[in-house]
Amino acid sequence: MAKQRYWENVEVGGDVTPLSKIATTRMLVKWAGASGDFNPLHYDAAFAATQGVDSPIVHGALKRQWLVQLMTDWMGEQGTLRKFSCSYRAMDWPRKMATTMTPEEGETWQCKGKVTKKYVEDGQHYVGCDIWIENGKGEETTRGTATVILPGRS
Amino acid sequence: MLPEEISKFIGQSIGVVACEVEKGSIKRFADAVDDPNPLYWDEKYAAKSRYGSIIAPPGFFGWPVKLPRGMTFQRPTDISDPPEATENMRVALAKAGFGRVVDGGIEYEFFQPVHAGDMLSAKSMIKDIIEREGKTGKMAFVIIETAYHNQKDELVAKARATAIYR
Numbered sequence: 365m366a367k368q369r370y371w372e373n374v375e376v377g378g379d380v381t382p383l384s385k386i387a388t389t390r391m392l393v394k395w396a397g398a399s400g401d402f403n404p405l406h407y408d409a410a411f412a413a414t415q416g417v418d419s420p421i422v423h424g425a426l427k428r429q430w431l432v433q434l435m436t437d438w439m440g441e442q443g444t445l446r447k448f449s450c451s452y453r454a455m456d457w458p459r460k461m462a463t464t465m466t467p468e469e470g471e472t473w474q475c476k477g478k479v480t481k482k483y484v485e486d487g488q489h490y491v492g493c494d495i496w497i498e499n500g501k502g503e504e505t506t507r508g509t510a511t512v513i514l515p516g517r518s
Numbered sequence: 519m520l521p522e523e524i525s526k527f528i529g530q531s532i533g534v535v536a537c538e539v540e541k542g543s544i545k546r547f548a549d550a551v552d553d554p555n556p557l558y559w560d561e562k563y564a565a566k567s568r569y570g571s572i573i574a575p576p577g578f579f580g581w582p583v584k585l586p587r588g589m590t591f592q593r594p595t596d597i598s599d600p601p602e603a604t605e606n607m608r609v610a611l612a613k614a615g616f617g618r619v620v621d622g623g624i625e626y627e628f629f630q631p632v633h634a635g636d637m638l639s640a641k642s643m644i645k646d647i648i649e650r651e652g653k654t655g656k657m658a659f660v661i662i663e664t665a666y667h668n669q670k671d672e673l674v675a676k677a678r679a680t681a682i683y684r
Contacts (some may be wrong), residue, residue: 391550398543398550405620415618424621425577426551432577433553441557441567444628445576451623451680508623 368440371482371489371514380477380493383434387422387458388467395426422456427506431495434475435510439491442515446490450508456499471500477510489516520649520658523610527644530603532662534641537579541634544574551575572634577626579638579666579675607644607660611683616658622680630674637669645678658683 392406401423404411412420428450435445459470477495484490491514497506548558556563557573564572611617632638646661660681666674 385552391552394546394550398546424623428624429551429553429575429577432575433551433555436555436576447627448576449623449625452621
């Protein structure tokens with residue numbers, strides 16, 4: 365875990381510490397099992413083709429959860445994620461596996477964020493952020509917002 | 519304008535699902551995301567934290583849209599009010615030419631932490647169905663709202679999910 369972040373040390377316009385992720389076919393299988401989303405769109409190439417997406421795509425909810433991790437890592441253990449939203453703007457395709465454990469060369473995704481506001485309400489210290497995911501080409505495929513409560517120094 | 523066969527689903531309840539938040543499920547979930555946060559993994563660490571025990575990541579109860587059936591985040595231990603409306607709506611949408619579905623996104627509000635061992639109930643309804651013209655033709659946005667309560671009947675989270683049918 366990163367060290368604790370305090371409200372006073374956050375500035376509007378500042379970056380949320382980026383988080384790198386690599387989606388692989390292996391990760392998608394694990395996510396299907398862990399999340400219970402067994403839509404064949406995410407593992408069956410023939411079915412994916414009938415849905416007009418060429419080959420199995422990354423689950424939107426997995427990308428959502430990367431962004432949740434982006435925020436929970438950044439806010440630290442004393443922080444609280446209060447609101448979160450994201451929408452899936454473009455599809456992502458996982459890297460295939462080269463060996464049992466190692467993916468092929470390919471895309472790395474970057475989860476990023478920017479602080480858009482900070483305010484105090486009912487004695488709580490809030491920070492609002494824009495958050496997004498960029499694919500290997502730097503294109504934004506997922507976008508959202510997050511509101512966290514951070515501890516104050518005082 | 520959406521035909522009556524589809525718009526009639528707006529406002530319908532699509533069921534209540536009760537699930538136990540299992541420690542193993544939390545770990546598998548965190549592992550799938552590749553999230554090493556010790557609050558999800560390490561009991562001793564979590565015990566000394568402000569939470570007192572292992573918690574689930576925000577969004578663990580993440581798939582409130584039960585489309586098609588079986589897409590709950592865990593095998594439900596109890597289902598009342600089976601989600602027939604969901605299945606019937608899917609059939610009606612397919613008949614109207616909206617045969618494919620993708621996840622459009624989600625909005626969450628979190629109110630309470632979720633601990634391993636909690637019993638969560640998820641109550642969902644079809645909040646709205648909106649037809650829009652997209653680049654690739656007609657689309658129907660189905661908005662599903664879900665409220666999650668724990669065993670103490672505390673509201674732990676609300677979700678508003680969008681499924682895009684086309």
